[in-house]
Amino acid sequence: MDNSICQVYEDEIQLLEEEIKLLTEKYEDSQQESTFFSDEEILMSINSLQKEFQGESKGNESPSDLKARLGSLETDLSFLMKFTGIQFRSHSKKTVEKTGSRTVQKHRLSGNCHSLSFQLEFQLLEMQNKESVSAVITDLSILMEPGEDSDVSKFVSSTEEHGNLLTFFRSLSSYAEWYEHRRCTFLHFK
Amino acid sequence: GVFAHLELLEVRAYEAAVKQEEMEQQEEKLARLKARVQELRLQRDELRAKVEQQQKGQLGKEGAVLNPAQPSARAVLEWKMKSLKAMLQIFYLTGISGKLTKRGVCFCISTAYEGTYLDSYHLDLLTKPEVQIYRHSVPIFIPLRQIAKKYLQTDIRRFLSVLSDHLNAYVGRRYQADQLQEHFSGQIEGTLQRNSLCNLLVFNYNVSSESKTFPFKVRLLYGDPCCSLPTEVVISCTPDAPASLAETAAAHSDLFRRVALHKAFRSFSSAGECVD
Numbered sequence: 001m002d003n004s005i006c007q008v009y010e011d012e013i014q015l016l017e018e019e020i021k022l023l024t025e026k027y028e029d030s031q032q033e034s035t036f037f038s039d040e041e042i043l044m045s046i047n048s049l050q051k052e053f054q055g056e057s058k059g060n061e062s063p064s065d066l067k068a069r070l071g072s073l074e075t076d077l078s079f080l081m082k083f084t085g086i087q088f089r090s091h092s093k094k095t096v097e098k099t100g101s102r103t104v105q106k107h108r109l110s111g112n113c114h115s116l117s118f119q120l121e122f123q124l125l126e127m128q129n130k131e132s133v134s135a136v137i138t139d140l141s142i143l144m145e146p147g148e149d150s151d152v153s154k155f156v157s158s159t160e161e162h163g164n165l166l167t168f169f170r171s172l173s174s175y176a177e178w179y180e181h182r183r184c185t186f187l188h189f190k
Numbered sequence: 191g192v193f194a195h196l197e198l199l200e201v202r203a204y205e206a207a208v209k210q211e212e213m214e215q216q217e218e219k220l221a222r223l224k225a226r227v228q229e230l231r232l233q234r235d236e237l238r239a240k241v242e243q244q245q246k247g248q249l250g251k252e253g254a255v256l257n258p259a260q261p262s263a264r265a266v267l268e269w270k271m272k273s274l275k276a277m278l279q280i281f282y283l284t285g286i287s288g289k290l291t292k293r294g295v296c297f298c299i300s301t302a303y304e305g306t307y308l309d310s311y312h313l314d315l316l317t318k319p320e321v322q323i324y325r326h327s328v329p330i331f332i333p334l335r336q337i338a339k340k341y342l343q344t345d346i347r348r349f350l351s352v353l354s355d356h357l358n359a360y361v362g363r364r365y366q367a368d369q370l371q372e373h374f375s376g377q378i379e380g381t382l383q384r385n386s387l388c389n390l391l392v393f394n395y396n397v398s399s400e401s402k403t404f405p406f407k408v409r410l411l412y413g414d415p416c417c418s419l420p421t422e423v424v425i426s427c428t429p430d431a432p433a434s435l436a437e438t439a440a441a442h443s444d445l446f447r448r449v450a451l452h453k454a455f456r457s458f459s460s461a462g463e464c465v466d
Contacts, residue, residue: 006216009223016230023237030244032272035261042270045263052263066267073274076289080281083347091277109280124283137283137305163305169284170354 022098029095046070085173086113101128113176115183119143122165137163282310285358286350293318299354301361303418308361313353321346331387332356333415355416362418363388369452377455379405389415391451397427397438404431406439410446423447 037045049063081087088111097104102125109120122140126133140163142156152175159168261269281287288297294317300310314325321342328334334353341349367384379394389412396403406425413421423446425439445454 006220006223009220009227012227013223013230016227016234020230020234020237023234023241027237027241027244030241030248032269034248035269037266037269041266045266049263049267066264066271070267070271070274072290073271073278077274077277077281079290079295080278080287084281084284084286086284088277088280091280093276107280135283135307137307140305164302165283165305166285166300166302166307166358170351170358174351 018100022100026095026098029098033092033094042070085176086169087111096123102126113172114180116172116176116179117145118172119145120165122163137165139163140165142168283307285354294321294324297350299350299357301354301358303362303365306365308365311357313350315346328353328357329360329386332360352416359412359414359416359418360387360389363412366418366451367391370455373452374455377458387415388412391420395455397435399432399435399438404428404435406442408442408446410451418450419448420446 046063046067049066053063088109090110091108093105093107095103095105105124105126107120107122107124109118111118120140120142123138125136125138127136140160142160144152144156147153147156155171155175156168158164278287278289282298282300285300285302286297287300288295291314294315297313297315298310299313301308312325312327313323316322316324323334323338323342326334332353333356337349337352337356341352367382367388371378371382374395377395379396382391382393384391391410392408394405394407397406398404404427406427409422409424410420411422412418423443425443425446427435427439442454442458445457449457
């Protein structure tokens with residue numbers, strides 16, 4: 001009799017712990033996604049952290065370590081943008097749904113590749129199964145500038161239809177290079 | 191006698207003491223669990239209220255408390271960190287991502303079939319004294335060495351692009367075969383045979399005509415390693431099959447050349463063609 005009461009309490013404890021975890025993540029995601037700090041604010045924060053630190057540790061990471069980690073992430077990002085030619089200007093996401101094994105996020109992304117600019121919106125569904133996380137793109141919408149080119153619009157609509165985000169980016173760099181080459185050639189003959 | 195009696199009383203006293211202790215432990219455990227439940231319930235309710243306030247604030251609803259607290263410098267930097275990490279994850283979706291290492295770069299090539307992301311492959315490159323592949327997770331049946339020999343020294347971007355073409359095509363072919371097995375197993379007779387590169391598929395499927403079913407044997411050869419559609423399709427039917435089925439076989443053969451395998455099968459069912 002007592003054992004079953006224990007079990008009821010233990011089950012409720014597990015449920016509560018899961019709910020707390022999800023609520024915490026929801027809160028933190030929402031905070032992250034609705035805030036924005038400019039580069040100046042970032043720099044000010046680094047400076048103010050270094051001033052107030054002055055030798056105390058409190059179990060927190062030192063400002064120089066934090067600065068180094070930030071620096072390393074920024075270096076990786078700027079390397080990738082330079083290497084692939086894909087420059088992202090802005091990115092925002094919003095967590096639309098989050099359960100134990102399933103997360104749906106809405107993304108907005110804008111950037112350019114050489115002289116072609118793009119604006120994307122898509123939903124990303126991530127599902128946790130036993131060993132891995134699967135990712136599926138839905139509701140892909142692409143705006144390209146310049147967009148009057150009929151080849152580009154055909155390519156864009158077929159990409160959107162199948163959620164082919166990967167193909168879009170893989171083709172973008174080669175198309176952008178070709179487009180740039182063609183543009184320069186025309187200018188040369190003007 | 192007396193001693194036996196005393197022994198019996200001792201045993202009974204001992205048993206009673208054990209039982210008493212067990213009961214007390216049970217009660218203690220119950221009390222602890224109950225307290226923990228109260229504690230968690232409180233925590234959960236506080237969080238729920240916090241999230242609700244947050245939603246109200248974001249939607250500009252009445253009763254929302256504007257966040258008066260200025261975020262700490264550390265919180266601002268944590269925000270930036272998460273923001274940068276999210277951006278790096280976006281690069282994963284573009285097909286080429288990576289990070290700089292002490293001796294070079296570690297690239298990650300991601301693959302996808304339409305909107306579904308599939309396996310990703312890593313290449314750890316050293317850049318000095320010349321570009322070399324230090325470690326990688328590319329499967330052995332992908333001609334990595336040939337592609338590297340041709341492009342790695344002169345044009346790393348081209349190297350990754352060509353490798354990505356091979357990997358995406360392989361994964362695309364494999365995905366189609368997997369989808370066929372998963373969703374159309376009823377129509378497949380026997381097992382679907384495939385090689386590791388998934389560029390050769392052989393299987394039998396049933397087609398019915400005049401309320402009789404006939405097996406078609408298909409052999410799909412994907413001659414272009416960077417393509418996920420077959421270059422050669424051979425469909426054969428049994429000698430007792432009616433002549434009309436030859437037309438069906440030709441139509442299917444054409445379809446397999448143009449359309450992904452699982453989509454072709456999907457169109458059979460919806461077109462009302464009797465493929466069972």
